[in-house]
Amino acid sequence: MQSRHKTAARLARLALIALLFTVATVFAQGDITTVEDSGFEKRTRPVVAFEHDAHNQKAEIYDCAVCHHVYENGEKREGQMSVGMECSECHLSENSGPMELTRAYHRMCKTCHLEKNAGPVQCAQCHSRQNAPAK
Amino acid sequence: MHELYKLASGIFVWIAILGFAAGMIGRLAHLALTARKKDPVVYQYFSLYYALRSMLHWIIPFASTGMRAHPVITIAAFVFHICLIVTPLFAAAHVILVMESWNVAWWHLPDPAADVMTVLVILGCLFFLIRRIAQEHVRYLSTAGDFVLIALVAAPFVTGFWTYHQWYGYETAGILHMLSGELMLLCLPFTRLFHMALWPFTRGYAGSEFGSLRHARDW
Amino acid sequence: MNQNNQKDTANNKNGIYDVGIDKGASRLTPEKIRKVFDALVETEGGARLRAYTNACVHCGLCSDACHHFLSKDNDPRLSPAGKVKQTISRILNKKAKLDVDFVKQACETVFTECNLCRRCVIYCPFGIDVAYLMLFVRRGCHQLGVVPQYIQDTAHSHASTFNQMWVRDDEWIDTLQWQEEEARDEIPDLRIPIDKKGADIFYSLIGPEPKFRAQLIYQMAVIFHMAGADWTLPSAPGWDNSDMCMFTGDMEMTARLKKIHFEAAMDLKAKRIVMGECGHAFRSVYDVGNRTLGWKMPPLPMVHAIEFYAEIFREKRIEILEKFDRPVTLHDPCNIVRGRGLGDEARYVINETCSTFIELEPNREHNFCCGAGGGVINCGPPFKNKRVESNRVKADQLAAARDKGAEVLIAPCHNCHGGLEDVIHHYELGLELKFLGDIIYECMKKE
Ligand code: HEM
Ligand code: HEM
């Protein structure tokens, strides 16, 4: 009983989020091809190319929360996701500056690439000069 | 490539850092103990005041007669050593890697500055190499090890520069960079590069003997 | 790293035959040589030996600090680090073969191509004490019985008479009495007090003074007398403060020599030691003696003659009638200027006694050695030409001062006199050589 309720609630929430997500993407950016975050006021390395949909298809990631996670008090909140938020909303505190944000991105991408033995891990593999230059 | 990267950015870093630290501490401790046993005068005459006085005259450019007598070498040696020590400690890439792993960060150099300093180190290596070959009295003193040493020091800078500029094969260069950097770190206590750790002691002792016993200047 | 040392040391010997070196070495075998040096490194080679040889980055910045290197057209083998490479580096390399030729070569290098003057120490960025390293090798040569004959002879003299010149006890006393008599012609109440208990000053000097230059004792007696000093000399051994054994590597003998010298002063309950104008003797007592005997500093106050002169001028205990009027220049002896910082004191005394003073360039701690020190002149006639040729820079330096008008060269060191005399003569510099005491004696009021 309990569990069925829970599943239903989760499904409903997922549907809602999926809807919001689609709307948000469509309205905000169209297809995602690069990593953008307003937290980086000034970029020191070339922008990172990132074909969101193609990446997820290739990497077989269907759960948005894998990347768009939500943490509370240091614990990951299962079933919650941060789709539509910028990483810097959480990963940029007054005192540590953009390094903290850099760290979040690197750990998110690199750690996974290393675990899976797939995908870029060296600076230039992401921050390629063939992408938009640093501004 | 991923496996290599994991090794080079994982276990090898530990080996290099621990080897470096153990080598430094071990060798210095061994020297300190040998000095207790066989050179007790070293402790007798060592004077912090005169040691610092001497070191100061040898760490400020042109503060010693010898440095003034060799202005080109002095400039080259200072630029070389400063860039050599500062660049790896404050290169953005290094600070970021440390930050990623241990969540500690410190100030870092803007990339173009690190780039220029890297070039200066490479030029410094070339300068010392050419000097070693061209000047008869330096060539006479040179051993094969001295040339290996210059290569050992140049390697992380050349490969770091290469990978930063993303030239052909930069991925391999990146791996080589990490490996050569680690090798250099590991070699520091066990080759002539150990001069870095010995300097405060040899200079300090010369300063102490000259200052407290001989009442004379040693610069 | 020293695999190519073999070729570096071949045929460097200058065809000079020396019984002490050649005969001494001919009795050895490579095994024996290796064994002795290894044992020496094991027992006496400590942190300094390791730190110096490991820290050296082979940069060659010490090269043009050395007068041997400069004088011999920048011969790379004569740079301080070059001498290290040929000798101690090879000894420390366990794989290198140390044969008879090596010992001959190394012996000649460490005994006659380095004056232990420590000028290179203040030009090496690491402060590597090449003199220490050369002395270390000399000690090994001593243990192998391979030492140039002439200096070994003075070491034997030290061992059997406690003075450098085979002066017998009665000769010593005779000389003092003879000088007292001579001086009394000039100053009737002058005394040369022997064995006076509790005197302020125990005066010590070097063996060659009673042997060859007794008038220096006379001169000093006059200075002491006019300054109203309470001084004495011992009748028994201990009066000679010189020491060639520290230069041959015979540190056991050095300990005995320095001990008897200190004890002579302490037996007489003297308040302090004043030493004559000698540099190497000063080093042997002030720097080497105390260490060898296990004291950080000498057990009783001791000063070089220059400090004593400066003191009596400051206290106005001596009067100059008319200043010495020929232009003088000063050779800063390594062992009391790099070795004891007495450059300013020497200039003060010169200022009190001479009207015109012209500096040598470079000077003070940066002065070039005379080429005689470190026992090199004591290796005797076989090496004389080589020694003088190895100090062309000294001649150039002196000539520059002469061209500025200097006529008299003051050198407050016996050993320097020997070396400078040869340089002046060989390069025809036409300078006259004097001690500070000569000038004071000449210009002072003597009643
Ligand atoms: C412990 C292993 C090391 C790792 C993992 C490492 C990693 C890196 C990385 C990832 C970069 C960035 C390249 C880029 O920006 O695209 C870099 C740059 C650089 N590294 Fe290292 N490094 C290591 C050791 C060293 C050492 C020991 C030195 C020198 C002594 C060194 C000197 C440099 C320099 C000079 C640059 C900058 C090149 C430039 O900006 O032109 N590295 N390093
Ligand atoms: C504070 C520490 C250090 C001091 C005081 C020091 C001092 C010196 C000095 C005085 C020289 C001779 C320079 C010349 O020829 O003018 C030298 C050479 C050299 N140093 Fe250092 N050094 C230090 C640290 C380092 C470090 C950390 C490295 C490398 C990782 C290094 C690498 C070199 C190299 C390769 C040379 C060789 C130059 C040649 O071959 O002629 N040094 N160092």
Ligand code: SF4
């Ligand atoms: S200056 Fe010092 S470090 Fe350089 S070669 Fe000479 S002794 Fe070695």
Ligand code: SF4
């Ligand atoms: S101690 Fe003097 S003589 Fe000996 S190597 Fe150094 S500068 Fe030359």
Ligand code: SF4
């Ligand atoms: S004889 Fe004089 S110049 Fe020569 S080493 Fe001795 S003190 Fe120095």
